[in-house]
Amino acid sequence: MRKSEYIIRVKNVSKVYGDKTVLNQVSLDVRKGEFVTILGPSGCGKTTLLRLIAGFQPATSGEISIAGNNVTQTPPHRRPVNTVFQRYALFPHLNVYNNIAFGLKLKKLSSVVIAGKVKQALRMVGMTGYEYRDVDSLSGGQQQRVAIARAIVNEPEVLLLDEPLAALDLKMRKDMQMELREMHKSLGITFVYVTHDQEEALTLSDRIIVMSEGRIQQEGTPIDIYNEPSNAFVADFIGESNILDGIMLRDRLVSFAGYEFECVDEGFGENAPVDVVIRPEDLYIFEPSEATQFTGIVSSCIFKGVHYEMMVQTPGGYEFMVQNYHPFETGREAGLLVKPADIHVMRKERVCNTFEARSVDETHVEFLGTVFEVRPLDDIRNRKSFRVEIDFDKIILHDNEEDGQLTGEVCFILYKGNHYHLTVSTDSDEDIFADTSDVWDNGDRVGITIPPAAIRVKPLTCGANE
Amino acid sequence: MNRGQTLFTKRANWAVPYVVFLAIFVLIPIILIVIYAFADADDKFTLANFRKFMLHPEAVNTFVYSVGIAITTTLACILLGYPAAYILSRNSFAASRATVLLFILPMWINILIRTLATVALFDFLNVPLGEGALVFGMVYNFLPFMIYPIYNTLRKMDYSLVEAARDLGANPASVFARVVLPLSMPGVASGIMMVFMPTISTFAIAELLTMNNIKLFGTTIQENINNGMWNYGAALSLIMLLLIGVTGLISSDSGNGKEGGIL
Numbered sequence: 001m002r003k004s005e006y007i008i009r010v011k012n013v014s015k016v017y018g019d020k021t022v023l024n025q026v027s028l029d030v031r032k033g034e035f036v037t038i039l040g041p042s043g044c045g046k047t048t049l050l051r052l053i054a055g056f057q058p059a060t061s062g063e064i065s066i067a068g069n070n071v072t073q074t075p076p077h078r079r080p081v082n083t084v085f086q087r088y089a090l091f092p093h094l095n096v097y098n099n100i101a102f103g104l105k106l107k108k109l110s111s112v113v114i115a116g117k118v119k120q121a122l123r124m125v126g127m128t129g130y131e132y133r134d135v136d137s138l139s140g141g142q143q144q145r146v147a148i149a150r151a152i153v154n155e156p157e158v159l160l161l162d163e164p165l166a167a168l169d170l171k172m173r174k175d176m177q178m179e180l181r182e183m184h185k186s187l188g189i190t191f192v193y194v195t196h197d198q199e200e201a202l203t204l205s206d207r208i209i210v211m212s213e214g215r216i217q218q219e220g221t222p223i224d225i226y227n228e229p230s231n232a233f234v235a236d237f238i239g240e241s242n243i244l245d246g247i248m249l250r251d252r253l254v255s256f257a258g259y260e261f262e263c264v265d266e267g268f269g270e271n272a273p274v275d276v277v278i279r280p281e282d283l284y285i286f287e288p289s290e291a292t293q294f295t296g297i298v299s300s301c302i303f304k305g306v307h308y309e310m311m312v313q314t315p316g317g318y319e320f321m322v323q324n325y326h327p328f329e330t331g332r333e334a335g336l337l338v339k340p341a342d343i344h345v346m347r348k349e350r351v352c353n354t355f356e357a358r359s360v361d362e363t364h365v366e367f368l369g370t371v372f373e374v375r376p377l378d379d380i381r382n383r384k385s386f387r388v389e390i391d392f393d394k395i396i397l398h399d400n401e402e403d404g405q406l407t408g409e410v411c412f413i414l415y416k417g418n419h420y421h422l423t424v425s426t427d428s429d430e431d432i433f434a435d436t437s438d439v440w441d442n443g444d445r446v447g448i449t450i451p452p453a454a455i456r457v458k459p460l461t462c463g464a465n466e
Numbered sequence: 467m468n469r470g471q472t473l474f475t476k477r478a479n480w481a482v483p484y485v486v487f488l489a490i491f492v493l494i495p496i497i498l499i500v501i502y503a504f505a506d507a508d509d510k511f512t513l514a515n516f517r518k519f520m521l522h523p524e525a526v527n528t529f530v531y532s533v534g535i536a537i538t539t540t541l542a543c544i545l546l547g548y549p550a551a552y553i554l555s556r557n558s559f560a561a562s563r564a565t566v567l568l569f570i571l572p573m574w575i576n577i578l579i580r581t582l583a584t585v586a587l588f589d590f591l592n593v594p595l596g597e598g599a600l601v602f603g604m605v606y607n608f609l610p611f612m613i614y615p616i617y618n619t620l621r622k623m624d625y626s627l628v629e630a631a632r633d634l635g636a637n638p639a640s641v642f643a644r645v646v647l648p649l650s651m652p653g654v655a656s657g658i659m660m661v662f663m664p665t666i667s668t669f670a671i672a673e674l675l676t677m678n679n680i681k682l683f684g685t686t687i688q689e690n691i692n693n694g695m696w697n698y699g700a701a702l703s704l705i706m707l708l709l710i711g712v713t714g715l716i717s718s719d720s721g722n723g724k725e726g727g728i729l
Contacts, residue, residue, distance in 0.1 A: 056633075076633050083630070089626040089629065091627060102634050102636075106634065106635045150634070151634075
């Protein structure tokens with residue numbers, strides 16, 4: 001039975017609250033003994049996914065199985081998992097010993113066995129001698145240790161950890177990370193760990209699952225995720241990145257920031273629009289010389305402990321982040337170079353906004369629940385529904401919500417070297433993507449205007465490419 | 467700048483009117499009760515009043531009976547009030563606020579008016595007045611005082627503790643017995659205080675709902691005072707005061723005195 005290799009199987013699970021989809025067709029397999037981290041920004045659905053596995057909430061659709069048994073409808077107390085909560089959730093009316101013994105007493109074990117197991121669990125988390133302390137008298141770190149002991153003492157198949165270190169200070173967090181890693185090794189049980197801290201995820205995990213907006217964006221080993229992010233979101237979220245719009249001219253030749261570069265990627269076709277990602281430590285900075293691929297003026301230089309972080313402005317108006325052990329003075333001209341293997345090319349998820357639309361009359365169409373004026377419709381006059389395309393940079397955003405034809409909220413911002421690529425969630429819960437050089441913040445309410453000339457009308461049935 | 471100004475600006479001084487009120491209408495009467503209780507008609511020190519109570523089987527019986535009625539009422543309030551508070555605390559916020567208001571609403575009506583209405587209702591329904599009616603009237607009057615503190619503690623309880631218990635293998639019954647109930651004990655303790663204290667000293671409800679057939683300890687005190695037996699009345703009051711004090715100590719001890727309380 002190869003089935004037993006996977007301890008947790010999540011199949012096409014969705015979770016919908018009211019009309020908000022928190023998890024959208026998520027599938028995930030966790031191997032026995034693995035340390036898997038679910039990583040994502042707040043509100044991406046990672047905690048919901050963990051709560052579905054623990055059984056605190058039912059899935060709207062899909063199937064979850066643990067250790068080969070379908071547990072989709074099983075209440076939490078009959079699942080072979082234990083959870084470490086973000087806010088510890090220790091029982092305030094019980095002392096340390098009774099908190100840890102809680103699960104064992106429910107199993108009706110003899111008090112001698114319980115005492116032995118509790119002692120061992122306390123030793124495991126380095127809290128020997130704290131048995132009869134009141135939990136309220138412990139520090140945050142100690143409370144979290146007790147919470148971990150309370151979970152592992154039950155010897156679960158899987159330990160679920162919901163941002164267990166989020167409430168601790170930096171130093172304590174680092175120590176606990178190492179201890180968790182050690183504990184995972186010595187216990188040999190499966191850990192599913194939820195965090196928004198990418199560094200924590202990279203440090204701890206065998207495998208990382210990056211989530212955003214209720215979907216899994218990428219899964220892989222920390223090294224894979226860091227070196228080969230599968231899209232611009234992952235590249236931006238994991239570590240620092242320079243992300244730019246580029247054109248794949250042909251195999252192994254890409255153009256971005258006004259220059260052409262050799263790279264190692266193939267199979268994109270000719271003149272394909274792509275996203276280009278370069279890690280700041282992969283950009284070499286030196287005095288302008290023969291080897292220089294392009295030059296720029298250093299606009300800032302900050303000491304970051306081990307390295308310096310510099311922003312370099314190219315004559316074409318692009319900004320690059322560069323990390324190097326040697327500083328360059330602000331205002332100086334510097335030469336830059338990137339090796340072909342360090343240029344990561346990714347197919348763009350989309351090249352323009354596309355919506356399904358319905359004609360109202362000769363000069364008006366309706367989409368996103370709003371009627372827009374367009375240039376006179378000739379060829380599709382008789383068609384009822386069709387497709388409209390709007391380029392990212394033609395979308396106009398207003399500070400004042402009333403100035404727009406419709407309103408929305410900025411929910412994701414990506415810096416592309418010379419402009420920002422914004423994802424704006426409209427009030428009808430659809431996303432509009434806009435390129436702008438104005439600075440916005442996540443969560444800003446904006447008015448959105450689409451000028452008539454920017455709306456291209458296309459037949460619905462036509463293929464994706466023009 | 468000058469003394470008059472600091473008198474008003476210092477916040478501790480704002481309590482002065484209440485302290486004066488407290489001294490005149492609470493502290494001095496209690497001292498007077500103690501003095502009267504240990505004095506005879508000629509203002510000489512004596513323990514005769516207490517001896518009279520001990521040797522007077524009717525008074526002792528009334529006392530024991532009153533305590534019994536108070537305990538019965540309190541227990542009935544817990545049994546009826548706890549489930550009500552539990553259900554209310556589990557509901558969605560908007561709905562439960564309205565329902566809590568419904569439970570609290572009777573407290574807006576004067577206790578005598580409510581009791582008179584109960585008497586009229588029992589009359590209309592041909593329910594005989596007596597012990598059953600008395601306990602019913604007490605429970606009806608004091609139930610909100612039990613529900614509200616319990617509801618408050620349950621409402622404030624961290625729901626992740628319930629989830630933690632379920633996660634550790636507790637079925638719904640164990641979650642209630644091992645987590646919810648122990649954590650709501652402070653609310654139960656303040657509920658007991660709020661119900662037991664008034665029920666042991668009340669006499670109006672007893673008079674109205676038993677047609678003066680059942681005498682409670684409060685009634686005995688009132689009769690003695692009305693008949694000019696000030697010293698004996700004071701001694702009886704002191705005994706009741708001590709009992710209430712002991713109840714307060716016990717329930718505040720079991721509840722750690724931390725949570726709960728009404729409003």
